[in-house]
Amino acid sequence: MIKIFRTIDGGIHQVNEAQEGCWVALVNPTATELLEISEQYGIEVDDLRAPLDEEERSRIEVEDNYTLILVDIPVIEERNEKDWYVTIPMGIIVTDEMIFTVCLEDTPILGAFMDGRVRNFYTYKKTRFILQILYKNATMFLHYLRIIDKKSEVIEHKLHVSTKNRELIELLELEKSLVYFTTSLRSNEVVLEKLLKVESIKHYPEDTELLEDVIIENKQAIEMANIYSGILSGMMDAFASVISNNLNIVMKVLATITIVMSIPTMIASFYGMNVNSAGMPGASSPYGFAYVIIFSLVVTLIAAFILAKKDLF
Incomplete structure (x- = not known):
């Protein structure tokens, strides 16, 4: 699916045709759609397909006429009628004329921009748009980390009453989510550091504070993920010992x-x-x-x- 957005009169609007200063959002695109975008805008098909691979690593690649920024984003995955948290890649492709985003799922990170819920968002300000996406991504990691912490507290109270395997398996799933988050956040941190040095992405003085906020939020998310992971690991060891005892x-x-x-x-x-x-x-x-x-x-x-x-x- 391809959606095209453009800032008109200070507001975000969905349009039918792409123009200079537009944002083209590709959500789980088909092979035909990828080929059309590739031929029309001179973007390699492999670079368009890269975000659709769940195992793809975060990185920045600079080509002659565009720059690919690949980061991991958090998503909710439903298993056994319960919500768990994993990460998937999202690609941001910046050309001289417009910006493209490619993702497997319709993520709430981009949904906030599509609905016009992000302040000072303009599709033609590509550098700020990239930083706003990365900032929204870091805050989404923090949001899901707080949810994981609350879920672990609920499971801990259940284990005090009844030490069953089901609760331990739920703790294991949460710990897996934290491992995914920690790995993805560290990869994103490398991307942010490299973003400072990429000359193809123009840097403006008014966006410096936003870039610092992105880096701070990402580091805070890494620290929270490490803390929660240590707590969960210790909790699992403690309750495993209790069950054995x-x-x-x-x-x-x-x-x-x-x-x-x-x-x-x-x-x-x-x-x-x-x-x-x-x-x-x-x-x-x-x-x-x-x-x-x-x-x-x-x-x-x-x-x-x-x-x-x-x-x-």
Whole structure:
């Protein structure tokens, strides 16, 4: 899908034909659309396809008539009826006449620009537009990181009540999301540093503060991701130890109960042997059965008392 936007009278409007100063947004474009854009604007098809590869790394490539900026953006992925967080590439291609964005999904980062919810946004100010996209991307990382932190707190409260595998798996998914975020943010940081040195991207004094804000937000997101990742890792190790300890306690109690219950079974087994009854204590007495039961009960209670003293129950 191809959408074309242009700033008209200070507002963003979707237009039908691309002109100088326009923004062309490609969302999960088809091979035909990529070929048309490539032939019409002289952009390599491989560079247009690069953001559509989920494994593509963040980088900046400077060609003769355009510059490709590839960064990772956070997206929500639904698995098992729950929302999890991953990252996908997004490409920003800057030419002398206009700017292109290529992405696999309709991301809210670009949606804010399409809806006109970003202040001081003009499609013809390409350098500022790039920085605004990168700034919005960094703030979106921070937003999702806060959501991950709140989700981890909810799961932690659940684990205090019931230590089940389901909660641990959810923590593992959150930790995976943090690993994706940390890796992507560090790659984006390299892109930001290189962006300062790229001569094909014009730098204006009025955009210096915005560029500094982008770098600060990205570094803050990296620090938050590292902190949350460390907390989640420690939490998983702690609760894994708790579950293992609880299992050991259950096994200990079951083993103790087995020992106590084996005593009357053993005594009854002796009296059930096929031997001369004259040699069995209490065999000639009409109260012999009661004697055996009482004796078994007393021995069992003594064994249970001794084991309880050793804190084996």
